Each structure stands twice: as structure tokens, then as C-alpha cells.
Amino acid sequence: MKIAFIGFGAQARENLIPACSTLFGVEIAAICDSDPVKCMEAAALFNFDQSRIFNDHREMMDNCKPDAVIVACYPTEHYRIACDAIERGIPVFVEKPVASTSQQVIHLAELAERKGVVTGTGMNFRFAEVTERIKQIAGDNVQMISLRQMANKPVGTLWDYDSVLRSFLHAQTIHGLDLLIHLCGPVKRLSVANNSHGEKIMFSALMEFAGGAHGTLITSNMSPHFTFDLDVLAQDKLHIKSTSLNTISVAEVDKTYIQGENKRWCDIWAASPLSSGYSRAGYAGELLDFISAIQSGDRDSQTAISTLIETYRCMDAIEKQCCQLLAVNY
Amino acid sequence: MKIAFIGFGAQARENLIPACSTLFGVEIAAICDSDPVKCMEAAALFNFDQSRIFNDHREMMDNCKPDAVIVACYPTEHYRIACDAIERGIPVFVEKPVASTSQQVIHLAELAERKGVVTGTGMNFRFAEVTERIKQIAGDNVQMISLRQMANKPVGTLWDYDSVLRSFLHAQTIHGLDLLIHLCGPVKRLSVANNSHGEKIMFSALMEFAGGAHGTLITSNMSPHFTFDLDVLAQDKLHIKSTSLNTISVAEVDKTYIQGENKRWCDIWAASPLSSGYSRAGYAGELLDFISAIQSGDRDSQTAISTLIETYRCMDAIEKQCCQLLAVNY
Amino acid sequence: MKIAFIGFGAQARENLIPACSTLFGVEIAAICDSDPVKCMEAAALFNFDQSRIFNDHREMMDNCKPDAVIVACYPTEHYRIACDAIERGIPVFVEKPVASTSQQVIHLAELAERKGVVTGTGMNFRFAEVTERIKQIAGDNVQMISLRQMANKPVGTLWDYDSVLRSFLHAQTIHGLDLLIHLCGPVKRLSVANNSHGEKIMFSALMEFAGGAHGTLITSNMSPHFTFDLDVLAQDKLHIKSTSLNTISVAEVDKTYIQGENKRWCDIWAASPLSSGYSRAGYAGELLDFISAIQSGDRDSQTAISTLIETYRCMDAIEKQCCQLLAVNY
Amino acid sequence: MKIAFIGFGAQARENLIPACSTLFGVEIAAICDSDPVKCMEAAALFNFDQSRIFNDHREMMDNCKPDAVIVACYPTEHYRIACDAIERGIPVFVEKPVASTSQQVIHLAELAERKGVVTGTGMNFRFAEVTERIKQIAGDNVQMISLRQMANKPVGTLWDYDSVLRSFLHAQTIHGLDLLIHLCGPVKRLSVANNSHGEKIMFSALMEFAGGAHGTLITSNMSPHFTFDLDVLAQDKLHIKSTSLNTISVAEVDKTYIQGENKRWCDIWAASPLSSGYSRAGYAGELLDFISAIQSGDRDSQTAISTLIETYRCMDAIEKQCCQLLAVNY
Structure with a gap:
């Protein structure tokens, strides 16, 4: 080819x-x-x-x-x-x-x-190794999800955009938001709290998905490092956490471990020290x-x-709410 | 005495x-x-x-x-x-x-x-060692905060209460909510997404504080283990994370480390292996x-x-919104 | 009483x-x-x-x-x-x-x-929560063990002792060494590599236990913090790690996890965020x-x-070898 | 080219x-x-x-x-x-x-x-990102080092070799041993404790380097996963740890952190969630x-x-000592 x-x-x-x-x-x-x-x-x-x-x-x-x-x-x-x-x-x-x-x-x-x-x-991010595992583990039954996605850029406008917020949405938020929609389906209701100021972006979005789950997207361009941390409840019994696209932990209600213990034990996956190439990050x-x-x-x-239409619709909604909130605050 | x-x-x-x-x-x-x-x-x-x-x-x-x-x-x-x-x-x-x-x-x-x-x-939790450090580090300038507080109880009503939700609010949520108010002050606006069902509680609250910050409280009684993970942005340059009341990491924009590097480095504190007694958890x-x-x-x-009045007011608001949401959904 | x-x-x-x-x-x-x-x-x-x-x-x-x-x-x-x-x-x-x-x-x-x-x-340390779990998990079949025990003291003589090395052995090493003997039994052969100088102590001991296992004790008074990290192989199939008396991970050959996966998964235990009191550290x-x-x-x-006699015998052996090595090096 | x-x-x-x-x-x-x-x-x-x-x-x-x-x-x-x-x-x-x-x-x-x-x-491994950082941080003054390198293979003979031990040495140990020599220079004395049996390899080597440092190499083919964990003391004040070729922590005696604190704080580096390609692992x-x-x-x-001659010399020494030990034990 x-x-x-x-x-x-x-x-x-x-x-x-x-x-x-x-x-x-x-x-x-x-x-x-x-x-x-x-x-x-x-x-x-x-x-x-x-x-x-x-x-x-x-x-x-x-x-x-x-x-x-x-x-x-x-x-x-x-x-x-x-x-x-x-x-x-x-x-x-x-x-x-x-x-x-x-x-x-x-x-x-x-x-x-x-x-x-x-x-x-x-x-x-849809094809990141941790995403694929989370999909397998949670099945179609994600119930509550939260994503903390922090970044250190953009701190100015990108491309031919005239808004830092939109630059941030289209350069960074798109990934996290798209992943939440990828895992939970289309969004029914979305509320934003925003205290961005100037070129410093900080907002949290509360999302209710049509399928019944709800989630939060917590994001900013003010951390020195890119971070990507997920927390998921699924199937009335699984608590799944994933950090840095590199580890997954799965705690399951009533699962027993060595010697029959179940308190404070969970399963954990971590990428290999030798993990190389382009699979892990998708x-x-x-x-x-x-x-x-x-x-x-x-x-x-x-x-x-076509699979991005919902993600763009939500980015528009976030942008609109952020601007209204700022207008109210001023 | x-x-x-x-x-x-x-x-x-x-x-x-x-x-x-x-x-x-x-x-x-x-x-x-x-x-x-x-x-x-x-x-x-x-x-x-x-x-x-x-x-x-x-x-x-x-x-x-x-x-x-x-x-x-x-x-x-x-x-x-x-x-x-x-x-x-x-x-x-x-x-x-x-x-x-x-x-x-x-x-x-x-x-x-x-x-x-x-x-x-x-x-x-207000006196937990990590809380006291976060207060010192962030000063009065917390800008965005999120708390994931998961628990495995109560799964039924407690005391003489007739509602699992209220039992959960007064037994568990009170701690996390109170901590957010302790760090950020009184709440101006609060929105809840809730898909609790039966005795399984799951909700996320989006909070705007009167002082300008905003936050999220993500909580459930459906994890097998108690977890308590904070993520804080402060002072336009600090990204503070704290896990399990046991570790704190602080990433600061432009802070340099050994050899002048700054990418992917941060400061981290962890409780001593020998940490004992009743100070760490407050x-x-x-x-x-x-x-x-x-x-x-x-x-x-x-x-x-008197310092708990605001916390109770917010618990009432969460309870009311959760019940309205459930009413709408049925 | x-x-x-x-x-x-x-x-x-x-x-x-x-x-x-x-x-x-x-x-x-x-x-x-x-x-x-x-x-x-x-x-x-x-x-x-x-x-x-x-x-x-x-x-x-x-x-x-x-x-x-x-x-x-x-x-x-x-x-x-x-x-x-x-x-x-x-x-x-x-x-x-x-x-x-x-x-x-x-x-x-x-x-x-x-x-x-x-x-x-x-x-x-024999009664630390992690030790008790490791004993249960490994049974009497520890095969290879290593302990990294770092400390920041003593950097001078303690009590009425006239040697920093002996002060260090009796104040710090005693714990780690005793734990290894507690888990693996009496020692058959012990070799030390030492490059302590002045009040800075650094040595590693290679130990062969009478029961067949072997181990390493890696220790110093030159780290700013007390650390205590164990790594154990047991029962021809278990790889157990424990950090800071606070976590244990257990990787088992051929154990399968969710979706039948076994690569890079293991079991992990971590102390509760609210863990308080005097049990965890023993x-x-x-x-x-x-x-x-x-x-x-x-x-x-x-x-x-009486259970400390073997530990003292090994401390004596370490002290003697360290002194001979220093004598040879000068 | x-x-x-x-x-x-x-x-x-x-x-x-x-x-x-x-x-x-x-x-x-x-x-x-x-x-x-x-x-x-x-x-x-x-x-x-x-x-x-x-x-x-x-x-x-x-x-x-x-x-x-x-x-x-x-x-x-x-x-x-x-x-x-x-x-x-x-x-x-x-x-x-x-x-x-x-x-x-x-x-x-x-x-x-x-x-x-x-x-x-x-x-x-000499070019892994963590190795290059450790070299920069420790300079030419590594004083004590230990490496835990566990693997799940080979469990039989490789290539045209007739010994599992030699297969393991040439396929796995070569990396860890070479890294230790890369960081600390040629080896003056080497002692091995070994309780390998059949195809199950487990040994620890105590190494004294000509330059004054000493180290331990702890290794086996009996862990389900490949692990690579380093612990280094350097420059009479640095305690450096590195896990999974993915993180480095550096604790420095007397270094102060936010609010002047120094107890239990250290610097930590972690690879980016998006780290891809062939640089990280070298x-x-x-x-x-x-x-x-x-x-x-x-x-x-x-x-x-030519830079591998010392590594091969040490692999030969380990092999010889392992075989002698086995001969003694039978």
C-alpha cells in the first residue's frame, strides 16, 4: 500500500x-x-x-x-x-x-x-493500550468516569485561531473529551465550571451521557507536565484507575486474593520497562x-x-458555557 | 485535663x-x-x-x-x-x-x-498531614481542585436514617466535601450528576466557590476500597497531587532540577515507612x-x-439535586 | 496486667x-x-x-x-x-x-x-503488616531475598559505643538483618563488600541461609530518608515486592487476570489511607x-x-569483615 | 548511509x-x-x-x-x-x-x-533515558549500586548452547551486568550466591569495582515479568532509585523543599504518558x-x-562460581 x-x-x-x-x-x-x-x-x-x-x-x-x-x-x-x-x-x-x-x-x-x-x-487515545484494556474490562457498562487531563500548552493562540480557549479545546481537550465519548457514548447534558483568566485555562465539565453514565473532565494548560489520569466505576463492582497511559488498577468488590484476603488488594497492570514503539500511546x-x-x-x-461530530458538538458547548460564565463573572 | x-x-x-x-x-x-x-x-x-x-x-x-x-x-x-x-x-x-x-x-x-x-x-481530614502541607503549599490560592473519594459503605441505611443516600452523605461525603470547603471556602453554585440506583450511590458534584476557585467531588459507595485522591492547581503555577493521605507531588511551572532539566520532574513527599500513631490521618x-x-x-x-454549617448546607443541596435528578429520570 | x-x-x-x-x-x-x-x-x-x-x-x-x-x-x-x-x-x-x-x-x-x-x-519489623503477609504468602519457601534498607543515621557514635559502624549495626542493621533471618532462618555463609569511609557507612552483605535460600542486605546511613524495600522469590513461582512497609505486590507465574491476560499483571496490596495506630509498623x-x-x-x-542470638552473630561477622576489608584497603 | x-x-x-x-x-x-x-x-x-x-x-x-x-x-x-x-x-x-x-x-x-x-x-540499557540521567546525576561517583533484574526466560537452553545458566547469562544477565560495569567500571572481586536448580535460575552477585564502589546484581528467570530496578548511592549525598526504566527519584541529603521542609521529600522524574518510539529503552x-x-x-x-570484554569476563566468573557452588551443594 x-x-x-x-x-x-x-x-x-x-x-x-x-x-x-x-x-x-x-x-x-x-x-x-x-x-x-x-x-x-x-x-x-x-x-x-x-x-x-x-x-x-x-x-x-x-x-x-x-x-x-x-x-x-x-x-x-x-x-x-x-x-x-x-x-x-x-x-x-x-x-x-x-x-x-x-x-x-x-x-x-x-x-x-x-x-x-x-x-x-x-x-x-482511543487505541492506547490502557484504553483498549479498560474497554475490555468495563465492557459497555461504564457508570461513572472522571478524567484529569493537565497540560502545559497551548498558552497562546494556535494556527489561525483567535482564541486561546478554542486553541486549547482543539489541541488538548479534544483528546480527553473524545475518549470519554468513546467509552460512554453521546452526551445528554453538560455543565461547565470555569475560572480561566487570560491565557490560563482551567475548567471542569460535568457530563451526563445518554446511556446513563456520568463523568467529569478536569483540565487545564497550567500544569508543567502533561498528565492523563482516569478513574472509572463499571458493572456495579469494578473500580478501575489508569495513570499516565502506563498503568491500570482494577479493584473488584468481593474479589479474594491470597489467603482469602480481599481488603486493600487489587489487580494492577504496568507497561513493560522495555515497552517501545508506537502501540502504547495508540x-x-x-x-x-x-x-x-x-x-x-x-x-x-x-x-x-463522522465519529468526531459528537466530540466537536461538546467542544462547542464547553466553549459557549465558558464564555457565558466569563461574561457573567465580569 | x-x-x-x-x-x-x-x-x-x-x-x-x-x-x-x-x-x-x-x-x-x-x-x-x-x-x-x-x-x-x-x-x-x-x-x-x-x-x-x-x-x-x-x-x-x-x-x-x-x-x-x-x-x-x-x-x-x-x-x-x-x-x-x-x-x-x-x-x-x-x-x-x-x-x-x-x-x-x-x-x-x-x-x-x-x-x-x-x-x-x-x-x-482537615488535620491530615497531607492537608496541612497542601494548605501551606497552595496558600489561599487554590484555583481548581478535584477529589475522588470512593468507599465501600454504607450500602444500607445507617443510624435512624431512612435514606441510603443521606447515610452516605453524612458518613462519607461529609469528609470530602468539608475538606474542599476547608481549602476553598464557601460554595456559590453546585451542580450534581447522579446515577445512583437502589443502594448503589454514584454522583459527581461540580462546585463553584465564592472565592473564585472551582472543584469537583467524585464519589461512590461502590469501590471495594476507601480511596482519597486530590488534584489541585494553585497560584497560577503549581500542580499538586495527593494520594491516599500518604503522598504529595508538587509540579511547578519552570522549576528546574538537576542538570537544569525541568520536563517531567516534580517534588514528591511520602510518609515514612515507620509512620505510626494518629497524626497522619488527622x-x-x-x-x-x-x-x-x-x-x-x-x-x-x-x-x-459553626464551621460545619456550610458543609451541611452543601450536603442538603446535593441530596436535593440527587433526588430531583432521580425524579426526572423515572 | x-x-x-x-x-x-x-x-x-x-x-x-x-x-x-x-x-x-x-x-x-x-x-x-x-x-x-x-x-x-x-x-x-x-x-x-x-x-x-x-x-x-x-x-x-x-x-x-x-x-x-x-x-x-x-x-x-x-x-x-x-x-x-x-x-x-x-x-x-x-x-x-x-x-x-x-x-x-x-x-x-x-x-x-x-x-x-x-x-x-x-x-x-517481624510484626509489620507487610512482613506477616509475606510470611503467609511465601510460607517457608523463600528462595531469594534482597533488602535495601537505607537510613540517615547514626552518623556518629551512639550510646557508649566507640565505633560508628557498630552503632549503625546495632541501631539500624539489626532490624533488616533480623527480618531476613526471621524469614529465611540461620545463616550458613556471609560475605560483605564495604566502602564505608569515616562516618559514612555503606555495605552490602551476601548471605547464604542454612535452609537453602540466599539473600542480600544493602544498607547505608547516607540516604536522606529511611527506606525499606524488599524483593522476594518464593515457591518457584512467586515474585513478591514490598515498599516502605506500605505496599506489597505479588506476581505469580502463569496466574491469569481479566480477559485471560497474564503479561504484566500482578496483585497489589496497599495500606488504607486511614491506617492509624501501631499495627502497620509492628x-x-x-x-x-x-x-x-x-x-x-x-x-x-x-x-x-534467644531469637536474637543469630542476628547478633551475623552483626559480629559483618563488623569483622568490614574491618578486615578496610584494613586491606588501607 | x-x-x-x-x-x-x-x-x-x-x-x-x-x-x-x-x-x-x-x-x-x-x-x-x-x-x-x-x-x-x-x-x-x-x-x-x-x-x-x-x-x-x-x-x-x-x-x-x-x-x-x-x-x-x-x-x-x-x-x-x-x-x-x-x-x-x-x-x-x-x-x-x-x-x-x-x-x-x-x-x-x-x-x-x-x-x-x-x-x-x-x-x-547503556542508552536508556534513565541510565543517561543517572550518569549525569551521579557523575563518576557511584559509591554503592544494586540492581534487581528479574525475567521469565530463558527457561531452557537457547541457540546452540547446552546450558540454561549460560543461556540466561548471555540473554539476560549480560544487560544488567554490563550496565553496572558501564556505571562503575571494571570489577576487582566478585562473589556469587546461587540456588538455581534445574532450569530455575536464581543468583545474587556481590561485586567490588576497581574504582572503589561496590554493587549487587540480583537476578532470576523465575519472575512472571521482566523487572529492572536500580538503587544507587553517589557523591556522599545522593540516593537515586530507578524503576522499570520509567522513573527516577533523587533524594539529596539536606536539600530543602517548599516551606523549608526536607524530611521525606525528593525529586522524581517519570516518562511522559505519550512517550513513544525507541529512545526510552535505549x-x-x-x-x-x-x-x-x-x-x-x-x-x-x-x-x-572491546567495551564488552569486561562484561564477558564477569559472566565467565559468575558461571564458574555458580557451577562450583552447585558442585559443593551436591
Whole structure:
């Protein structure tokens, strides 16, 4: 399978291309970037001649006829490039944020559906090893969930956005929010408490899911480090905790351990000291699923653009509530 | 100082009396319990003759003239006993729950104020070693806080209560909620998401504090183990985490470590392997403060009954919202 | 049971007396200290009149006729006081170090045996909650064990000792070494690597036990904090780890977990956030066992002085090897 | 730079090739395996035509003229292939174990020296992120070190070896032992306690380093999981711990923390939740250093075969002592 990369920035270099290069049967056919310097770097790195390096993504698509494209640029460009790919019938995997508005996401999903094109999105947390285990353990019966997702950026506006809050939502919150929706389904009601000020973002969202569960998303750009800690109750008996995408503990009501003890014991999983590559954080999984969907010929990927509509709807709701709260407070 | 204990149940035996016996200058003058069997046990344990063992708390107060009483019975009795002590001018420390309604708590606070009697309450989490450190580190500038407090009880009604939810609120939630108010001040707005069913309690409360901070309290009686995990942002630069009343980590924006590194480093405190006694979980601190307040003669204790009014008000609000939500859902 | 305390220093005040005061049926009958200031403090603290406060331990024993004495002074005094108690037929519990030489320990053990007097020693680590669990889990089949026990003291000579190394051995190493012998039995061969210099102690001992297991004791006075980390292989299939007397993990070959997984899962136990008192670190257990042995009338305590002979023999061997190594190196 | 891989097994596929593919300027020029099935898989995976797939490594070297070869086969083949590469002047990176005997390692080192050829070896633990930090923090002043390295394999003989112990030494112990030597230098004295039986390996080695430090290596093939835990004292004031190649804690004597506290505080580093790729466990670092050494033209790599001589000497010593001990015990 010939894959072309559009956008040769940090995310492509550090995660997507290396993750791709570990997959069997995948060939990196071309690299495209609107920045000539990055094109030169790509050519040097991959020892590619000029026939495989492009400035313009449409030219690349038309000349190279890739079996799929992987896009990691700016959100405004994502929308345009995804349209161009879908209209050409080329399966397209788009990094987050897929687009800068909900309307664009909805439009892309409709277009992909109409054209019957497989799409995928950079929702790697859905494929993180801990997520997959939590899904297996909790089944479809998550009852209460909370996620503390702290970050140290963005502390200014990103891309062509004019709001730090929206930059934060589309760069960071999208992951945690999407994961909660991935585990619990669509959201029925959402309330936000917010005391962001200036470029310092801090809010907590209380979410009631249509399926009956409820959850909290607690997030900020003011921690020095990225942290990602989940706490889940499921099946009327399981208390599941996961820290740093690296450990899971499962405490089960009435489960007995050595010598029949059950107080203060639980099961714990931790990644291997030698754990390497792109599986643990989900980069390998999201790409593998996208490629498998293309190869299967009869299904969309699990991260299809359409699966992001609910996440964007909730980001809009959070943004709106945050702004109203700020308006009230001033 | 002569102290009398009223109620000789598990909390008195396991925590309050042993904690008291480690304090200098404190003498256990008498023990009172309405259950004759427990009275006999107390007499045997302390080698007390009948002059120091009582069935009736008023008789004990009048005969023994203790310098203070410590009460650990049922909440309805707490109210009556506290009234009796305050009216006699005897300082009184009451275990949680201090009373079964907000009205009673307000009345006790007013009575104590009018009579000028020192009161204290079993809010040990305020004096836990981690709490005291978090207060020092965050100062008065907590900005966002979340507490995950899970428990495995009560799973039925307690005392003479007729609601599992209220039993849970007054037995468990009171601690976490009180701690949040202790750290962040009074609450301006409170929203609850609840999917408790039957005797299984699960709710999350989103709280906006009058001082500007906001927080979340995530709690249930469905975990096999008691857990208590805090996450705090403070002073526009500190991310503080505390687990199991046993560890604290502090990550500070831009703080540098060995070799000038700052990514992924933080400060961490952990209790000593040999940590023993009643300080870590706050039992020693709450009693010591109560006794010091009596000895000082010019201040109330830091856990005076009046300091619990806001906590009860919020428990009422949570209970009301939970019931409304359930009503809507059915 | 009337118990008298001899020595009213930090260990008595902070651990032994409070731990004792939590035991049913125990009365603190008298306190003895050669320092008049400490006697006055004891009198004030316990509201004891002069008939229960003593300067001389023999006078106290003869006047008070205690059912048992608990001794926490200096090691040289320990020997003399223990002799005096045993000769009077009074059960005696002696803090570590029981004596300053192996010869004294052997003599005390013989004397106690001859007189049929119950003795106990402050080997609290044997009764720590984690130790008791490890014994249950590993049974009599520990195969390989290693203990990292770091401390920040002593950094000078203690008591009337003239060697920092011996001070360290008798104040710190005694605990770890004794625990290894408690779990694995007597030692067949012992090799030491040592690069202590001046008052900085650092050595590792490789121990082969007569029962077949082997172990390592890695220790120093140069860490800022006390740490105590065990790693045990047992029963050809269990890997047990314990940190800070606070957690235990058990990984078992071929044990399966949720969804049939077995890679990277294990069982873990952690002390409760509210864990209080003197059980976790073993102070309550060692005293309770001593008292139970007295009450039973037909057995010695599990920490009888005789059980320390092997530990002292190994401390002597370590000291001798350390000194030879230093002699060789200079 | 054109790199050819010899041996297309699990280590090449899972770690070496993906790690290589993340390095700038590196082209995978050819793949060689003596197994025709693996050759076909390699051809399919990389979309290589027959000109880049080889059965015979000498033919590949002579036809392809690679700038370097990376070898991951069996130890006996490693020796032969490394000889062939070095004699042709081709830089060669050899996975562990480099050879099946010390004599072969010494011979390869001499040959490489004589021919002036850069060599490298798969000692990834030297380049693990935690190792590099420990080296920076401890400087050249490690004083006491202990490593607990547990594994679940091999439980039978590997390659063409006829001893489980030697298989274990060359497959597992080599890493931990090499790391200790990497951090502390050559070994002056080594004592082993061993109670391996049948295919169950368990031994502890006490090591005195020529530079003055000492250490312990505690290892077995009987844990269900691979574990790697280091404990280091350095510079008369630092206590460094590292677990699972994923965290480092540093406790420093007299270092003060927030509010001037120093008891029970330390610094801690933990890998990011999103940490991906081949740097953390050292695979990227070892390859990058090998390639840099080739490119520099004036230095050997930091994992040159000559740097393994001391490690092999110590493995021989351990093997000899283990066998003698077993002989004595029977």
C-alpha cells in the first residue's frame, strides 16, 4: 500500500511516519509540504528524488495516485485537503484537529459517506493500550468516569485561531473529551465550571451521557507536565484507575486474593520497562485500523471523521458555557 | 485535663481514645455508654471502678465535672448530648455526623456561641498531614481542585436514617466535601450528576466557590476500597497531587532540577515507612487543636460546630439535586 | 496486667507507651527513668503520684511488683536491667539493641531459660503488616531475598559505643538483618563488600541461609530518608515486592487476570489511607505477642531474647569483615 | 548511509529496524537471512526486489557494499558474520550476545582494532533515558549500586548452547551486568550466591569495582515479568532509585523543599504518558551513536565490541562460581 504524507512537521516526523514505517506492507510513496525547507529535509531524510516530493497536495494526489494520504498540517488546511482527497476517492487520515469548526467536520463526514471513502483521524487515545484494556474490562457498562487531563500548552493562540480557549479545546481537550465519548457514548447534558483568566485555562465539565453514565473532565494548560489520569466505576463492582497511559488498577468488590484476603488488594497492570514503539500511546493502533479498513473494503475506520461530530458538538458547548460564565463573572 | 468519653464504639476505641492517650496532660476521667455491655468492657479495659463508668451522659457530666467531653454515638444522640454539654458550659467534641439535620447544626452553633463554649468536630481530614502541607503549599490560592473519594459503605441505611443516600452523605461525603470547603471556602453554585440506583450511590458534584476557585467531588459507595485522591492547581503555577493521605507531588511551572532539566520532574513527599500513631490521618491534630482551644481560653477550635454549617448546607443541596435528578429520570 | 516502663525517652513516648495504651487489659503501673527531669515529665503526663514514679529500676520492681517491664534505655543498661528483671522472675521486653555484645545476649537468653521467664525484644519489623503477609504468602519457601534498607543515621557514635559502624549495626542493621533471618532462618555463609569511609557507612552483605535460600542486605546511613524495600522469590513461582512497609505486590507465574491476560499483571496490596495506630509498623504486634505469651503461661514470646542470638552473630561477622576489608584497603 | 540488516527475526523487526527507520539519513539497503521464508517476508514488507534480499551475508556485503551492517542472529553466527564484516572494513553492529565465548569477543575486538573498523553492540540499557540521567546525576561517583533484574526466560537452553545458566547469562544477565560495569567500571572481586536448580535460575552477585564502589546484581528467570530496578548511592549525598526504566527519584541529603521542609521529600522524574518510539529503552541511542561514530571517522562507538570484554569476563566468573557452588551443594 502506497501512502503519502501531507505535512512534514513534528507530529509526522516523531509519531506518524515512524509508526507507519513499523507496519507491514506500507510504503511511504511521497511527502508533501507547502514549506520548501521541509520538502528538502524530507528528500534528504528519505533519500527521495524529486518525483516523490511535492509542494502542492493536489498535484501529489494526481501524480502519485497514493492508496491513502495521511495529513498533519493546520486545521484549516485539514478541511481543504480532506475535501480534495475524498473527492478524488482517496482514503484520508487527518490529524487532530480535523477542522476548525463543527460545520466543517459534519460536511467532511457527509462527503466521505456520499463518496464511500474511508477516513481516519488522529484520535490515538482511543487505541492506547490502557484504553483498549479498560474497554475490555468495563465492557459497555461504564457508570461513572472522571478524567484529569493537565497540560502545559497551548498558552497562546494556535494556527489561525483567535482564541486561546478554542486553541486549547482543539489541541488538548479534544483528546480527553473524545475518549470519554468513546467509552460512554453521546452526551445528554453538560455543565461547565470555569475560572480561566487570560491565557490560563482551567475548567471542569460535568457530563451526563445518554446511556446513563456520568463523568467529569478536569483540565487545564497550567500544569508543567502533561498528565492523563482516569478513574472509572463499571458493572456495579469494578473500580478501575489508569495513570499516565502506563498503568491500570482494577479493584473488584468481593474479589479474594491470597489467603482469602480481599481488603486493600487489587489487580494492577504496568507497561513493560522495555515497552517501545508506537502501540502504547495508540499511534500504531489508529493507523493500523485505518489501513485495515481500507484493505477490508467493506467498513469505515473506527476513527472515521463522522465519529468526531459528537466530540466537536461538546467542544462547542464547553466553549459557549465558558464564555457565558466569563461574561457573567465580569 | 479530665476528659470523658461518651460512646464506647469502634471509632472511640480505635481512634479517639488511643489518639487522646498519646496527648500530654490528658486524663481519661470517665466513660459513658448507654449499652451496659460496652460499659463493662470499658471498665475492664481501663481498670476503672464504677465511679468512672456511666450509663447516662447527664449524670456523668454532673458527677464527674469533666473539663471536656468527646462524643462518638449516633447523630441524633450527638445533638442532644452536645446541647446538654454546652448548656452546662462543658467543651464538647462531637464525631461526625454532628447532627442529622442542618437545623440542628445551626442551633448547636448558636447555642455554643451564646454560651461561649468551645466545640470541636471529628473533621480529621482537615488535620491530615497531607492537608496541612497542601494548605501551606497552595496558600489561599487554590484555583481548581478535584477529589475522588470512593468507599465501600454504607450500602444500607445507617443510624435512624431512612435514606441510603443521606447515610452516605453524612458518613462519607461529609469528609470530602468539608475538606474542599476547608481549602476553598464557601460554595456559590453546585451542580450534581447522579446515577445512583437502589443502594448503589454514584454522583459527581461540580462546585463553584465564592472565592473564585472551582472543584469537583467524585464519589461512590461502590469501590471495594476507601480511596482519597486530590488534584489541585494553585497560584497560577503549581500542580499538586495527593494520594491516599500518604503522598504529595508538587509540579511547578519552570522549576528546574538537576542538570537544569525541568520536563517531567516534580517534588514528591511520602510518609515514612515507620509512620505510626494518629497524626497522619488527622485524629491527633483535631483533638490537640480542640484541647489547645480550651486551654487558650480565648478562641474556639478550628473544627467548631459553626464551621460545619456550610458543609451541611452543601450536603442538603446535593441530596436535593440527587433526588430531583432521580425524579426526572423515572 | 500491670506494666512498668523503664526509660522515658523518645521510643517509649512515641511508640511503646502509646502502642501499649491501645491494648485491652493493660495498665501502666509505673514509670522509671534515671533522669529526674524525665521523671517529672512522666508524672505530669500521666498524672502519676510519686508512688508510681521511680529513679531506680530495682526499687521500682521490688515496690511495684509489675506483671512485666518494658525497657527502652541504652544497650549497656538493657543488659543489667534485663538481668535484674529475669532474676526477679519478671517478664521483660527490651528495646533494640538488647545488649552491646553477643555474649550478653547469649547470657540473657540462658538466664531467661533457666528462670523460665518470658522475654521480648523490640523487633517490630517481624510484626509489620507487610512482613506477616509475606510470611503467609511465601510460607517457608523463600528462595531469594534482597533488602535495601537505607537510613540517615547514626552518623556518629551512639550510646557508649566507640565505633560508628557498630552503632549503625546495632541501631539500624539489626532490624533488616533480623527480618531476613526471621524469614529465611540461620545463616550458613556471609560475605560483605564495604566502602564505608569515616562516618559514612555503606555495605552490602551476601548471605547464604542454612535452609537453602540466599539473600542480600544493602544498607547505608547516607540516604536522606529511611527506606525499606524488599524483593522476594518464593515457591518457584512467586515474585513478591514490598515498599516502605506500605505496599506489597505479588506476581505469580502463569496466574491469569481479566480477559485471560497474564503479561504484566500482578496483585497489589496497599495500606488504607486511614491506617492509624501501631499495627502497620509492628509496634502493636510485638507488644501484644509478649503480653499474650505471659498470659498463656506456657510459651515464650516470638521475639524472645534467644531469637536474637543469630542476628547478633551475623552483626559480629559483618563488623569483622568490614574491618578486615578496610584494613586491606588501607 | 546505506545500512544492511543481517537476521530478520523478532529483535530486528520489533526494535532495530523501526528504530533505524526513525533516524535521519539512514536507508535500509538490503536484508539478509538464511531462512528463505523470512527473506520472502522481508521482501514483501519492504517492497524490496530480489537485488536487495540475500540469503548469504558475504554475498550481500560484496554485492551491496553497505556503509554498515546490523546483525541480529544467533551468537555463533554473530562471531563469524562480524569477522566477515570487519575483514571487509564494513562497520558492524551486533546484537547481544555478540559471541558465545569471551575468547571470541576478545578476538573480534582485536580484529576491529587492527582493521580500524567501527563496531557497535546491542547494549541498549547503556542508552536508556534513565541510565543517561543517572550518569549525569551521579557523575563518576557511584559509591554503592544494586540492581534487581528479574525475567521469565530463558527457561531452557537457547541457540546452540547446552546450558540454561549460560543461556540466561548471555540473554539476560549480560544487560544488567554490563550496565553496572558501564556505571562503575571494571570489577576487582566478585562473589556469587546461587540456588538455581534445574532450569530455575536464581543468583545474587556481590561485586567490588576497581574504582572503589561496590554493587549487587540480583537476578532470576523465575519472575512472571521482566523487572529492572536500580538503587544507587553517589557523591556522599545522593540516593537515586530507578524503576522499570520509567522513573527516577533523587533524594539529596539536606536539600530543602517548599516551606523549608526536607524530611521525606525528593525529586522524581517519570516518562511522559505519550512517550513513544525507541529512545526510552535505549534502542535509538545505541544505533544513533554507532552511526555517528562511523560518520565522525575518528572514534569508535560507545558500545564497541572491546567495551564488552569486561562484561564477558564477569559472566565467565559468575558461571564458574555458580557451577562450583552447585558442585559443593551436591
